[in-house]
Amino acid sequence: MISRSWNLQLLTTWEKVCSPDFISQWQSVIDKSPDAHVFFHPVLVNLWLKTYRPLRDIKPLFVHATCGEQQVIFPLVLWKRNWKNGFMRVIVPAGHSDFDYHDPIFMHTPTHEEIQSFYCELKEVLDNSIYYDQIFFDGLHKAYVPVFMKVMHREGCLSSSLQDAPIKEHLVLPAQKSQARSVLRRLKRLQEKGKVTFCRYDFTKIDAARSSFEVMLPMHMKRWPNAYKAPGFHRNLLDFGLESGLLDFVEMSFQGKPIAWQISFLFKNRYSLYMPTVDEAYYKFSAGYLMKGYALGEAKKDGFTISDHLRGAEGYKDSWGGDITYIFDVQFDSNRISSKARRWVFNVLARIKSIRVRNKSIRYQQAID
Structure with missing residues (x-):
């Protein structure tokens, strides 16, 4: 072999x-x-x-x-x-x-x-x-x-076909019919209250894209407070991604105010949904579903045939249907004595950190009880 x-x-x-x-x-x-x-x-x-x-x-x-x-x-x-x-x-x-x-x-x-x-x-x-x-x-x-190599973790990734996905109100809707009807009802409710618009940014609109991104990023950090964001990484991603044509940045606004965003990758026939963000005040209107549906609708019009929801088993992804494939994290440890010693130190430090985090959580819970 x-x-x-x-x-x-x-x-x-x-x-x-x-x-x-x-x-x-x-x-x-x-x-x-x-x-x-x-x-x-x-x-x-x-x-x-x-x-x-x-x-x-x-x-x-x-x-x-x-x-x-x-x-x-x-x-x-x-x-x-x-x-x-x-x-x-x-x-x-x-x-x-x-x-x-x-x-x-x-x-x-x-x-x-x-x-x-x-x-x-x-x-x-x-x-x-x-x-x-x-x-x-x-x-x-x-x-x-x-x-x-030893498998350390397995995670599902959902992807679905855009070729046969119907478009309604400029949106690709969730595959679950009940969810699709709910999304359309909430779109109608939002439109009754004011004007809903969408904007796709490309590199010719880079200054406006940067301004919108600066509104989006704090909301994303609030939604995922424990996710490490290297300084400058996502700003570099926006600039280099839009300039190269590999990135799609879509914004949804209500009465001229941005309320939802979707950052995705464009490559070959695949539209990969990378970074969704929603103003929490608009959760009740399914703004995340509306934003994703519009982005997928535009991707379908552009000829992309696969929507890839990437890694992560978040429940909202299941609404879009499709097939699950699995990705794996694997590890191989060196047998050197010095390597074994460093891994031992690493594991001890990791346990100490885990105990500190757990004790901090217990103290916080006791304080609010």
């Missing part, structure tokens, strides 16, 4: 990773790949690096491998974590924690043998040239899970 011979190049300097020649090769592979996802597009990876290089101690470990006519691009980084994390040296995909999928990009649809032989060659190269404590790949679809 692992007899295939790979020529694997590991790019370990920022100069090589950012060189025009490599970017051109990378772009060629992703353009030709029938299975590529948007999250390893050079634009998105580079904006992630632009954000995180000043914030974290990361070193590039970008992989470019060839085997006959097959080519693979797999952008990885070595993350040297701080004392709070036991000084662990962890190999993770570029985009780790911010982006949903991290399957390697194969130029041609790979066989199981090709995938596993690629991983075996990669591990051998890493073992011989990189000092690491742990390899952690998040967001791998089942076909791309390395057999030698």
Whole structure:
């Protein structure tokens, strides 16, 4: 199964990773790949690096491998974590924690043998040239899970076809009929109270998009207060995404006031819904469903055939129907004595942090009882 011979190049300097020649090769592979996802597009990876290089101690470990006519691009980084994390040296995909999928990009649809032989060659190269404590790949679809790595977490991702999705009132409605009727009733109620409008921003409207985004971001942070947002990441995402045409930014307004937003990715035939936000005062009008329905309706008009709700098992996604596929987070631990010691320190610190958080929650609950 692992007899295939790979020529694997590991790019370990920022100069090589950012060189025009490599970017051109990378772009060629992703353009030709029938299975590529948007999250390893050079634009998105580079904006992630632009954000995180000043914030974290990361070193590039970008992989470019060839085997006959097959080519693979797999952008990885070595993350040297701080004392709070036991000084662990962890190999993770570029985009780790911010982006949903991290399957390697194969130029041609790979066989199981090709995938596993690629991983075996990669591990051998890493073992011989990189000092690491742990390899952690998040967001791998089942076909791309390395057999030698331990599955740590599984999560469902919902996607549905836009080809047969009916449009009513300029909206693609939830697949559940009762939910669809409810959304239309609430749209009518809102329209009876005032004017409802939608706006799609592109790079020609970048200043207006930035202004709208600054209204949106505090509401998103309020809705998900524990979600880490690296300083500048989402602003970089807006600028680079709109300029490259990979990002869709849609706003819903009521009486001229923005009340809901949807940030999505545009890539090949797939419309990937990434970051929804709703003013909580308009929950009762199903503003989130209206916003998503309009964004999907515009995507359908533009010729996209798949809506991808990405990772996360939030209940509201189920209303749209479709198929669930699973992605996996996998881990491999180095057997070095020093690596075992660092992981032990990391686990102790994690337990202490967990106890502190639990005790804080108990004290808060006692205070309000």
